[in-house]
Amino acid sequence: MYTGEGNTAGERLMSFRESFVSVCVSVGHIVELFLQVVLRLPHVWKRRESTAAQLYGASVQVLHVVLLVGFFIGMVVSLQTGIELSGIGQQDQIGTIVTVSMAREMGPFITGIIIAATVGSAMAAEIGTMAVSEELAALEVLSVDRVSFLVVPRLVALAVMCPLLTVFCDAVGVIGGGFVAEAQLNVGLELYYDSAVSALQTPTEIFALPKDVYSGLFKSFVFGLIVACIACSAGLRASGGALGVGSATRQAVRDSIIWIIISNYFMTLFFYQS
């Protein structure tokens, strides 16, 4: 029936409009939260104990995952490219490709995704649980600044730890690639090492870091900020008991991954377009 189809289209339009408004509100809240944290950065010293606890949570408890995944990613990149390069007699370039891939893209990206799935989800769940059990309301009644108390330590921790974990991820990825190169592609470790080092000797350097390394570290710094802001924002807006906490956690991980991928593209464009 025509009327029925019209209603369905109308409902779809309304649903789309609601979704669009919801996304705008969500992005607005995240940006506002980030700006509030920036204004409160001088509070870091006052929050040093809490920040240290968050640094511990975002490092020691995640490091083994980053090392394991980074090692195998390096092995996969080495194997995939090595098989093709062997076909044209260019297997001595494996070290270059693995190193550049890890430093530019795979290291920061994999670390960001792991941080989003482990630390980001935990942050959203912790703060979400506080929201539904009236602990956030209690903080407000006690005149405790929630952003300074809860968000500043988490955001600082991820902004610091994400690049550091990326360094570990890059390193074990290159090592993993070297094992595969020697064991399965008959490329000597010395040759692999030489090509890896030469790949990083690019003319543009900041603080003695090659461009491939500092661009990757900058990306992971931004990924850390993205994950922390999205997770804290989702947690602070959680409502509706256990279901609300679950929903906030799911939303935090989903949105973090989406924004990591989107921002990754634009940062790559910024660093490498020319």
Add this chain to the structure above:
Amino acid sequence: MKETTEPLIRFEKVTKTFGSKRILNELSFDVSKGETLVIMGPSGTGKSVTLRHAIGLMQPDSGRVVVAGHDMSTISRKDLAELRTKVGYLFQEGALINWMSVGDNVALPLRENTDFDEDEIRARVEQKLELVHLKDVWERMPSDISGGMRKRVGLARALITDPEIIFYDEPNAGLDPEISMSVNHLIRELADSLGITSIVITHLLSCVRVVADRVIMLEAGDIVVDTTPAEFIAANHPRVKQFLGEFAD
């Protein structure tokens, strides 16, 4: 009953709607300085929402709430923060920060809003914990203590800034009769010894008997009865009679 003087808390035709449901319907009442007002009524009639308006956690759709001379709809952030140091709030479940120890929970408002040194803070926290009959619990975590203890820790935290006003949201909920009665006596003791103005939400007549200077009963977001504790317990009003028939101790 305490002699009442100037109103410290005033609700003027406060209306609050969630979706299509009107929770508060032109609610008006005063609480005088030093008075303990008990709010009773069936679940879902806007009791907790009333308290949340009084502390500034919610804003009315229309009408106004005045606390200690401040209109809660127009109060500045700075004045609200200042006012809240003079107001305590006991949440239903205590609302203790679950990753902080009992002592740190009680000390939190002092660490955040005062320049007291650690020795001063420790002394004040221990004094308040003793006031609510808790000793040697500083290092214990909220998850390791009973519901009654959590509630008393929440009360110690509400008292830590020596407030002039305290809001109690079902202070007896989930407590056994003995602990419940000790909490009732504690509320009365605080009102008598420190002259604290209080609003108490409860479903228990035992609480009304011990703590109330005045009782109001809410229904559909408005007051149906505003009377003395003795009158309320006597259940002369037909609606009170019906209510107490269902919810008597």
